[in-house]
Amino acid sequence: MEGYKPGKECALCRGRCCREKGCSLSPEDMKKELKKSIRQKDIACLPENELSERILVMLKDPEGLYAIDHFSTESGPFFYLRMRHKCYTFVGIDAIGECVALTEEGCTLPEERRPMGGRFLESNEKMQCVQHYTREMMREDWKPYQKILSYIFEEYERKFQEDGTFDRCDAAYFDWMKSQREKNR
Ligand code: SF4
Numbered sequence: 001m002e003g004y005k006p007g008k009e010c011a012l013c014r015g016r017c018c019r020e021k022g023c024s025l026s027p028e029d030m031k032k033e034l035k036k037s038i039r040q041k042d043i044a045c046l047p048e049n050e051l052s053e054r055i056l057v058m059l060k061d062p063e064g065l066y067a068i069d070h071f072s073t074e075s076g077p078f079f080y081l082r083m084r085h086k087c088y089t090f091v092g093i094d095a096i097g098e099c100v101a102l103t104e105e106g107c108t109l110p111e112e113r114r115p116m117g118g119r120f121l122e123s124n125e126k127m128q129c130v131q132h133y134t135r136e137m138m139r140e141d142w143k144p145y146q147k148i149l150s151y152i153f154e155e156y157e158r159k160f161q162e163d164g165t166f167d168r169c170d171a172a173y174f175d176w177m178k179s180q181r182e183k184n185r
């Protein structure tokens with residue numbers, strides 16, 4: 001596996017990183033997922049509108065694992081994909097939440113399928129874990145996809161705000177957290 005294996009301390013902390021936020025994909029992670037549904041064509045040859053459509057189909061899968069999120073830069077929001085959060089959709093807002101792939105037994109994804117941000121988080125005994133897939137690297141990697149991701153994000157953010165989807169997600173996440181607290185009492 002390319003990256004860092006989880007250390008002994010990961011079993012002790014039981015995935016603090018994964019409970020705070022889903023790990024970030026690189027475009028290569030995204031392409032690996034897209035390749036499952038694109039056999040006949042090389043992704044690199046797809047015209048932009050078709051690539052955008054493929055990404056949207058992948059994101060809208062109700063069993064899907066991914067969401068679009070963004071961080072702030074001097075020139076505005078910068079978009080990328082990360083693991084989706086429990087109870088939430090493929091549009092990441094107020095992006096704090098527990099990754100859909102995390103269970104009590106740890107990450108359910110095989111190591112080679114974990115996104116770059118998970119594989120390149122190096123744990124250490126003092127729990128000062130170091131992220132080697134940096135914002136700078138993400139900005140370089142995701143630059144070619146800004147138009148596609150911002151278009152999808154803005155369209156569905158508006159839609160989900162208007163139809164109450166975000167409110168329902170918040171309520172579902174609140175109930176889920178409550179049930180977890182009761183279970184752990
Ligand atoms: S990488 Fe760090 S925060 Fe994440 S599970 Fe391991 S020790 Fe915990």
Ligand code: SF4
Nearest residue numbers: 018023099102107118
């Ligand atoms: S995919 Fe696995 S490593 Fe990444 S945040 Fe989710 S549970 Fe953690």
